[in-house]
Amino acid sequence: MKFTIARNTFIKKLNAVQRAISSKTTIPILTGLKIEAENDRLILTGSNTDISIETTIATSDEDAHLDIESTGSIVLMARFFSDIVKKLPDNTMLLEVSDGFQTTITSGASEFKINGLDANNFPRLPEVDSQTTITLNADVFSEMINETVIAVSTQESRPILTGIHFTIEGNKLSAVATDSHRLSQRVINLPETVKMPEDIIIPGKSLLELARMLDDEIETITLQISENQALFTFDETLFYSRLLEGLYPDTSRLIPKESSTEMEFEAPELLASIERASLLSHAGRNNVVKLTINAESKKVIISGDSPEVGNVEEEVVTKDVNGEDLEISFNPDYLKDALRSFGHTSIKMAFTSPLRPFTLVPTEDQENFIQLITPVRTF
Template sequence: MKVTVKRSIFMQELQTVQRAISSKTTIPILTGVKIVFSKEGIHLTGSNTDISIETLLKLDDEKAQMDMESTGEIVLQARFFSEIIRRLPEEFFTFEVTDNNQVKITSGKAEFVVNGLDAENYPHLPVIDSANQVEMEAGMLSQLIAETGFAVSQHESRPILTGIHFTLADQLLTAVATDSHRLSQRRLTLASDLNFNIVIPGKSLVELSRSFLDDHQIVEMAIMENQVLFKTENMYFYSRLLEGNYPDTARLIPNSFSTEATFTRVELAQAIERASLLSHEGRNNIVKLSINDERILLSGNSPEVGYVEEELNYIKVSGDPLEISFNPDYMKDALRAFSANEIDVHFLSAVRPFTLEPVTEDLDFVQLITPVRTN
């Protein structure tokens, strides 16, 4: 087992699979990276209890300038191996497995000999039924994750809420996340006859979106009973699915409102940011929005620090006068997820959740924030 390859290109693949490798695992071999030299090229695999990533650096990849003399497989301690490759002196390095699972790594005048593990002991990746799959562009999937992933719960008390709920029915893909205080839902049309209802851990999806190198590459999403596979030309990304029933969030989104205001997204976000400077210093992280026909006022009061008040610019406003209080961080996160320049905010009452939607009609995207009762 011997190969010579360009260090920077190999390092890109190694960094990708390292996203799935944890130093805190009860299975010692999973602290390592599995390396397979085959007639296709170099396969790298990293895994933990939540995700597994396998990449392929193809033998004929011109950027890698690979020279493979023999095939084989080995497992090396990932963190230590990565540090060695990162610090090698030359542009190319040679990787050779010698006797007793030892690995010799040479580059220029530097030579390392490290102990490896038998790859036969590395857990096998699950077999996914390729019939149950749907395709989309990597950029679209990454956008979907960014638009919803921030709203997943960070608390394990309700594990199902730490994931993003994906459903596909009648060619309509819906992704929704909620931590019970806020909700983000994005829908888009996919040309697929497949139907599914799954919940994927939010942390897994964040790592997936970070692993894409090309937004235009096609991602195949294949589903089994307790696993999902995202497959690109050179990467297999496996994630476990969360067990349990996701709450019926569709009934939470109101279809009527009594007050509506339209803002420029950037201006509103900047005003919320200013108001939160004081709210963060107080015991209660709350700001208040007061709306009437003549003006919209944003205010924050921290007895320990002081008071802030700002009259907001708006595009239009209509409906009943309203005073509502909310967590400014939720509002900032929501606004950050939009790409549209103008945002409609719909209110029903001071104690009912309000929604944010892009003014553009060709984007099915809605966010919901629960207000804070102040009396």
């Protein structure tokens, strides 16, 4: 194998594939990056137990200045190889594999010789031979991931809750995540009606890596599903994630249909108040803040209290308050995450009782995006 390539393009592709490569894995070859040179393209592959990423650089890509002199394949230690490529002196680099997997990298006056591994020992990527392809708007899907992933569980005690649960009905794709203390649900419209064989659960961590790869240049991505893998395709890149096995809990019954107290406000206003109140709740032993709603005077007070350190109290700027008076306590970090997921928008918050979950929805789009938080009993 022997090729020259523009370093800039190569580094960009290396960075993408490295998202799938862990330096901590117990399987040595998986700390490696597989490079294959075919007649008209270079294929880079990285893999761990959760995700695999394969990306292609074609000789027809003008920015890449890719010139393949001879084909072949090699596995190189990913982190180390990438450090070398990033520090090379010249705009282009030459990579050549000789006997015994020794690899020479030349750029300007600099010449590295490093030991590689036999690419035949690199695990093969899963096969996804689905007939159904779901087309997704990259921006919207990336937003959907970021909005729901906050509620994914980080505890391995119930592995199924570490994933986001996707279902399709007609042309509506729904994503739900819950760690059993809070829940986030988002529904988006698909460009076309598709039939998904069944619902799927994709690990939250995989989806976060995917979302980070979806930069502004990528407009659409496609999703195919096999028995235990999801395959996302975009921009000459294949992104595989394993699926979580098991039955996702029925979350639809958790969302209350009615409410007895409602308030409306701008998300950043309440977020700032909650951040101040949580300074004190974090200093204390139990991380709880209290919201006191007086419906008649339309006055809402948020307070945090820590016997050792002190307390804070402030009136929240609201746009409207309706219903019954209420005093409710909750973990401020859950509300912070939820409010951040909405960005700069007007929010409607609805309560039924001090011990029942409360919900937040954008005032302008109450059907498709909901955040739910379970309160804390303090008496």
